[in-house]
Amino acid sequence: MTLEITGRSAAEIAASVRERIERGALRPGDPLPSVRTLADELGVNRNTAVAAYRQLTLAGLVETRGRGGTRVVDRAPTAQEGFTPDSVLRDVATGNPDPALIPDPATALAGVAGHRVLYGEPVIDPGLERWADAWMRADLAPSEVRLTITSGAADAVERLLAQALVRDDAVALEDPCFLTSIHTVRMGGYRPVPVPVDDEGMTVAGLRAALDQGVRALVCTPRAQNPTGASLSERRAAELREMLREHPYVLVIEDDHFSMLSRSPFRSVIGPDHQRWALVRSVSKFLGPDMCLAVTASDAETAERLAMRLSPGTTWVSHLLQRLTLALVSDPGVAAGIARAGGHYAARNAAFAARLTALGIPARAGDGLNLWVALPVPAREVSTHLMRRGWLARTGDEFSLGSVPTTHRLRLTVHDLSDEDAGRLAADIAAAVDTAAASAGGRRARTEVG
Structure with a gap:
């Protein structure tokens, strides 16, 4: 049998x-x-x-x-973002924003705590809805836009996929991919279809292959793609929009997670006539991870289905949190601080990339919180050597769906390092690369002798 x-x-x-x-x-x-x-x-x-x-x-x-x-099914746990609290190593793998650059909500919170919300009131705070409507419409081609508030971007993506798919449906994901997206798709029982990412974002050939495989949904990061830092060029966005014109009922989810902090313009793959779409913007990168709120703009049918997915559980996101968000983003001082934070991340990443390049490891800073560093030797070996020097780094294979090589990549979060620590980490990476290369040479020599 x-x-x-x-x-x-x-x-x-x-x-x-x-x-x-x-x-x-x-x-x-x-x-x-x-x-x-x-x-x-x-x-x-x-x-x-x-x-x-x-x-x-x-x-x-x-x-x-x-x-x-x-x-x-392989039920091995998927790697997650965040600190490793039980490690004595200096963690440069967190993917976190700098806490010193997160606005202090204390003053704003005191001014929004008066109104008491009861069952049956509007799901979206009217003031936040007016602000968010203008924020989202400015970057969208479709004329009809409906808004939904969820408990963060991951919550929005999970519910958007659940309202449109059944188990084993195919979902196109960027490769390498944001860890939470991989986790969401696998836990939902969907089948991830990798679409390679290059310096201009999701590739045309990769999307064509995914559509040929019958994907029912696509999750795309228009700018500051995690982990690569890539942002869509205008040419690439136009090519992807043109390809998606032939597939208007594929649910396109754009996760613009870096939004206000980004140094790159927003370029959408959602055309004016696309039927099923959603743009998700979280506030967690610029107001802090504890501000679990995201705005989703979508077509009417997707919005209605998303609201149905919310109704059995989290019927609404706390209005206190909504009003606090509005108070913060409407404050000129906070807005100026967000702009400075975006400049800080870009400058610190560029400076660290220059340090590595000067040490013989060519590196380029993309957009976002992290650096995606190419190495001439396997990243696992470099990571092991870095641990001996007191650093905890993240290797590229954790972000891989298998369509592109990532074994020679490190993703580093370095924007909060002092100049002294940044110099030390760059030197330690160079030393680890040299050690791994020398070891590989020795292994090859022993193999040839044998």
């Missing part, structure tokens, strides 16, 4: 596979028999085998990879 799977009904077959997984007889990544093979082995109708696999897919136990067949 194939893999000792038993059963006559779809439920019995699914239960048998589940038991094999729970007992460890089937491990993450193991292939399951094709529908035809399973049906023939068990003497059942192929539709019964299809139904069994569908039950397992909906339970998140297996995934279908097209020609790659059906495999047991």
Whole structure:
């Protein structure tokens, strides 16, 4: 019997596979028999085998990879952003904004705490809605725009995908990709389809290949792409819009996470006639991660479905938080501080890239909080050497979906380092590269001698 799977009904077959997984007889990544093979082995109708696999897919136990067949899902935890609190190493992998550049909400909070909100009141605070409407419409081609407030960008993307997709639907993701996007797609039971990213953003050939594979949704970062720092050029954005014209009902989600801090202009892939779309802007990068609020602008149908996804659980985002957000973004002093913060991130990243270049490791600063550094040796080896020197760095393979090589990349968060610490880290990276290169040369020599 194939893999000792038993059963006559779809439920019995699914239960048998589940038991094999729970007992460890089937491990993450193991292939399951094709529908035809399973049906023939068990003497059942192929539709019964299809139904069994569908039950397992909906339970998140297996995934279908097209020609790659059906495999047991790898439930290994996905890497997340943020500090590593139990480490004694200096963490240059956090992806965090500089806390010194986050506005102090104390004064604004005292002025917004009076009004008490009850059930049945508008979901969006009227003042925030007026401000957000102007903020979002300024960069959108579609004439009809509906707004929704969610508890941050990740919450918005998760709910947007859930209202449009079912398990095993294909979602186009940038490669390398933002860690939270990878986690959201995998936990939702969707199938990630990688689209390579270059210096101009998501590639045309990559998007064409993803559309040919039948993706139902696309998550795109127009500027300050994490981890690469790439921003869409005007030419690339126009090419992607033109390609998407032939697929107006693919849900296009633009995550403009860096928005007010960005040094790059906003260029959208959403054309004026696209039918299913959403632009998501969080306030967490410039007002702080604890300000869990994002504005989503979308077409009317997507907005209605998103509201339905909100209604069973978090019916609305705290109006206190909404009014605090409005008070902060409307304050000229805060706005000036956000502008200075954006300049600070850009300047510190550029300075560190120049340090590395001067040490023989050519580097270029993109947009955003991080640097995406190419190395001449495997990043894992460099990371290990850096740990011995007191640094905790993040390697590129954590962000990889497999369509582009990332094994020789580091993603670094260095904007909060002093000049002295930045110089030390750059020197330690150069020394780690030299050590790894010398070790590789030694290994090659020993192999040749052997």
